Amino acid sequence: MESVMNSQKIKQNNVLLSAFKQALPIVLGYLPVGFAYGVLARKSGISIDNTVIMSLIVFAGSAQFIAVGLIASGASALSVIITTFIVNLRHMLMSAALSPYLKKWSKLEIAGFTFQLTDESFAVHSTRFAEGDTHKGETFLINSIAQAAWVGGTVLGIFSSTLINDVKPMGLDYALPAMFIALLIFQIKDKSHVIVGLITGLLSTALALGGAGQWNVIIATLIGATLGAAVKWGNK
Structure with a gap:
């Protein structure tokens, strides 16, 4: 019985390590970009709670930056919603591309997976799934690690917003291109x-x-x- 439990722990540790290795390029990109978002959101007058909640329930970098800009310019709530909806329409294409690999998943599992699907995690999963690796636990771990990095970067940005006047000189805008280059290399x-x-x-x-x-x-x-x-x- 003890040997079986030890075997299960080893498998779980292997899955966790594998998920972290695959999510690492995303983490390295999300931390600085999430940091920049946190700073800009606070500079735009968005409350701490709403800044964090947006990273938790929206979890879409480009949409969040656009929303911050629109809110700062005094745009209406409807304008923000419509604009971010249009920006995120690409998720329909990404989901459609991965749907053949998710036929055996339950609707609840698919909903959970697509909620955390981003451009970057799509790049990772499209490669994994094409190679036959559709392990559910590892898939959700990759997504969760990525979102944790984004939320963590957001929180760091919030606490640093009073110390930073402008994030542009810090070169944080290069984090996303660098991350996509790393993900591209893995797919070659x-x-x-x-x-x-x-x-x-x-x-x-x-x-x-x-x-x-x-x-x-x-x-x-x-x-x-x-x-x-x-x-x-x-x-x-």
């Missing part, structure tokens, strides 16, 4: 992925310099994804 499997990634990056830069504005990312991503699908289809 062959040379075609590297080539498509480089072409997409160069195209995005060229479009930005050419005056495409923020559309440069979307256009480059669509072209890069199409190119990648064509290469994959051609190799079959």
Whole structure:
């Protein structure tokens, strides 16, 4: 009986360690960016309670930053809700992409999983699921560790908001691009992925310099994804 319990503890520890290793790139990105959000939210006049609650129940970096900006400019509650809803519509595509792997999950499990799904955790899970790793416990641990990092960064930002006038000189805005670079590296499997990634990056830069504005990312991503699908289809 004791040996069985020890075996179960070892398995649990292995799952926890594996989840932490996979979530580590997200944690390293979420702590500084969550910190920046906490500072900006307090500077915008949002209460401590509401700042933390937003990270707990919204848990969407871009939407939260947009909401802070809108609230600071005096926008109405309806404007904030509609804008953040539109920004988060991409979650429909991410959820649809992962849905084939969740057919055996209960509705409650799916709801819990999608609640904590972000761009970054999607990148991790899409790779895991494609490799056949759909362990529920590990999946929820990765999501929970990621959100804990985001909330923790938020709390640190709140307590530091009185000491910091501007977060831009601290270079925290580079944390998200750095995190996505790390996640991208984990997903590279062959040379075609590297080539498509480089072409997409160069195209995005060229479009930005050419005056495409923020559309440069979307256009480059669509072209890069199409190119990648064509290469994959051609190799079959």
